[in-house]
Amino acid sequence: MLLDIATSNFRVFASEAGLSFVNPSLKTQTPKPPQTWESSTYRVAAVYGANASGKSTLLDALQTLAHAVANPGHTLYAPHAQASADLPTTYDVNFTRTGIRYHYTVEAMPWGIRSEVLHAYPKGTSRLLFQRTQQSADTPIEVKSGPSLTGPTAEVKRLLTATDLLLAVASRYQHKTLAPVSQGLRAGTSIASxxxxxxxxxxxxxxxxxxxxxxxxxxxxxxxxxxxxxxxxxxxxxxxxxxxxxxxxxxxxxxxxxxxxxxxxxxxxxxxxxxxxxxxxxxxxxxxxxxxxxxxxxxxxxxxWLTTAGPAVNAIARGDLLVVDELDASLHPTLAAAMVRMFKDPDINTTGAQILFSTHDTSLLGNAPSKVLAPGEVWFCEKHGTSSEVFSLADFDTRASNNEQKRYLTGRFGALPDVDFSRVMEAIDIARAPQTAG
Known part of the structure; x- marks a missing residue:
C-alpha cells in the first residue's frame, strides 16, 4: 500500500512535490487500534491540472522508482532543465508491506546512486534496515546495515554497482529481509500502470x-x-x-x-x-x-475500458496499486466515475487496493448525482514558469455543501490553463495566407 510519494529535481519539479494517501486523522507514525492502515488511508488519489502542468510527470516519478526497484540499472536521474549538475534527483516514499510501514529515500546523480536509505516501523518506531552511500563515481559504495537486517547483505553488496538500487539487487538475490519488502514497490508486482x-x-x-x-x-x-x-x-x-x-x-x-x-x-x-x-x-x-x-x-x-477495467479488477483482487494516466481519455464520465467507485466501495475493494490517476474530468468533483471524490483524494498540479508545484484540495475550504467542480472551473484553486485569445487572429491570418515556395 502506498502512503505517500515525493520527488524533487525530477523533470518539471525543481522543488519537492508529491502527494499522500494518508488521511489527516492519522496522527502517529503507524495506526493504533482500532485504526488500521485501510481505515487511515484513502483508496483513491486524483491529480488535476492544465496540460503540461506536471500531472503525468508526478505519476512518472513513482513509476520510474518502481521500475528501478524491479530492474537494477534503470535510470533514476531526470533533472529539471535548469538544475545545477551537482543537484540529485530525489525520491521519498512511504509504503506498507504485510502491514509494516517502510520509509525509503533515494538520491540519484548522473553517474549513479548517491544515497539510498530504508527504515522500517514494525512497532511505530523507526528502525534502520540499511543506508547505502557513495560520494562520487570514483569512490567506493558504503553500506551500513541495521541490527534487524538479516540475510546475505555482504553478497548483495559485492554484486552492487553505482547505477543499481541495493533494494533491486537484493530482490534479484532473494535477500531474506529485503526481497519481500521490495515487492511493495516493484513495477509489475504490486504497482501496475x-x-x-x-x-x-x-x-x-x-x-x-x-x-x-x-x-x-x-x-x-x-x-x-x-x-x-x-x-x-x-x-x-x-x-x-x-x-x-x-x-x-x-x-x-x-x-x-x-x-x-x-x-x-x-x-x-x-x-x-x-x-x-x-x-x-x-x-x-x-x-x-x-x-x-x-x-x-x-x-x-x-x-x-477493457484495458483499464481489467487491470483494475486484478489490482482489487490482489490489493495492488493501479496508476492510470488520463483516466478519462476515451471513457464516458459515467465509466470514469464507476472506476473510482470500484476502488472506494468497501464491499468491492476488500483488499485495500488503490488507484492513482491523472484526469481532466471535472464531473468527478461535482455533487451530482453524488460526490465521488473527497477533498483529501484530490490533488492539483500548477506550473509557474519552468517549474510545477502540487497541492491538495484539502488545503482549501471544503465544506460538504461546496460544489468543487464549479469552484475549480471558476479558478478558485488555480491549476487551470490560462487561455489567451490575443494572438488567435494572427495565427488564423498566417494559416490563410498563400504559401510561398522555399
Whole structure:
C-alpha cells in the first residue's frame, strides 16, 4: 500500500512535490487500534491540472522508482532543465508491506546512486534496515546495515554497482529481509500502470489474452462482466488461434537471418511462433442474432475500458496499486466515475487496493448525482514558469455543501490553463495566407 510519494529535481519539479494517501486523522507514525492502515488511508488519489502542468510527470516519478526497484540499472536521474549538475534527483516514499510501514529515500546523480536509505516501523518506531552511500563515481559504495537486517547483505553488496538500487539487487538475490519488502514497490508486482500509448494498450491486450489462455473460465467471466457493466454490447469473448502461413514464416526467418552477424545462421523451426492469438468478441443485434468481431473492429472506448477495467479488477483482487494516466481519455464520465467507485466501495475493494490517476474530468468533483471524490483524494498540479508545484484540495475550504467542480472551473484553486485569445487572429491570418515556395 502506498502512503505517500515525493520527488524533487525530477523533470518539471525543481522543488519537492508529491502527494499522500494518508488521511489527516492519522496522527502517529503507524495506526493504533482500532485504526488500521485501510481505515487511515484513502483508496483513491486524483491529480488535476492544465496540460503540461506536471500531472503525468508526478505519476512518472513513482513509476520510474518502481521500475528501478524491479530492474537494477534503470535510470533514476531526470533533472529539471535548469538544475545545477551537482543537484540529485530525489525520491521519498512511504509504503506498507504485510502491514509494516517502510520509509525509503533515494538520491540519484548522473553517474549513479548517491544515497539510498530504508527504515522500517514494525512497532511505530523507526528502525534502520540499511543506508547505502557513495560520494562520487570514483569512490567506493558504503553500506551500513541495521541490527534487524538479516540475510546475505555482504553478497548483495559485492554484486552492487553505482547505477543499481541495493533494494533491486537484493530482490534479484532473494535477500531474506529485503526481497519481500521490495515487492511493495516493484513495477509489475504490486504497482501496475496504464497509459494511453499504443504500446501500453497492446501490452494490456496481450495481458488479457494471456489471462484468458491461463484460466479461460475465470477471465471470460471477468471480461463479460466488465463489458456488461459498461453496456458495450458484448456477450462473450474468446481467444482464437490462427496458423501463420508458411510463406510468412519463411520471410520472418529470412529477416532474422539478415539481422544476424552470421549470415549462415539457421533459425530453428521452434524459434518462431506458428500461430497468432487474437481476441474475438461476440455481439448481438436488435433481433438477438449474434456475430463475431475482431479486436480491430472494436471502438477506442471499448479498448480503453477493457484495458483499464481489467487491470483494475486484478489490482482489487490482489490489493495492488493501479496508476492510470488520463483516466478519462476515451471513457464516458459515467465509466470514469464507476472506476473510482470500484476502488472506494468497501464491499468491492476488500483488499485495500488503490488507484492513482491523472484526469481532466471535472464531473468527478461535482455533487451530482453524488460526490465521488473527497477533498483529501484530490490533488492539483500548477506550473509557474519552468517549474510545477502540487497541492491538495484539502488545503482549501471544503465544506460538504461546496460544489468543487464549479469552484475549480471558476479558478478558485488555480491549476487551470490560462487561455489567451490575443494572438488567435494572427495565427488564423498566417494559416490563410498563400504559401510561398522555399
Amino acid at each position: 496504464v497509459n494511453r500509448s499504443d504500446q501500453s494498450t497492446e501490452d494490456w491486450v496481450q495481458w488479457i489474452i494471456s489471462r484468458l489462455i491461463e484460466n479461460p473460465k475465470r477471465w471470460q467471466g471477468i471480461v463479460k462482466a466488465l463489458a456488461h457493466m459498461a453496456d458495450l454490447g458484448i456477450s462473450d469473448v474468446r481467444v482464437q488461434e490462427e496458423q501463420i502461413p508458411p510463406e510468412v514464416l519463411e520471410r520472418m526467418r529470412a529477416l532474422l537471418a539478415v539481422g544476424s552477424d552470421d549470415l549462415s545462421t539457421q533459425i530453428p523451426d521452434d524459434a518462431l511462433p506458428s500461430v497468432v492469438r487474437l481476441l474475438v468478441f461476440t455481439h448481438s443485434d436488435n433481433e438477438g442474432r449474434t456475430f463475431d468481431l475482431g479486436l480491430g473492429a472494436q471502438s477506442t472506448g471499448t479498448l480503453t
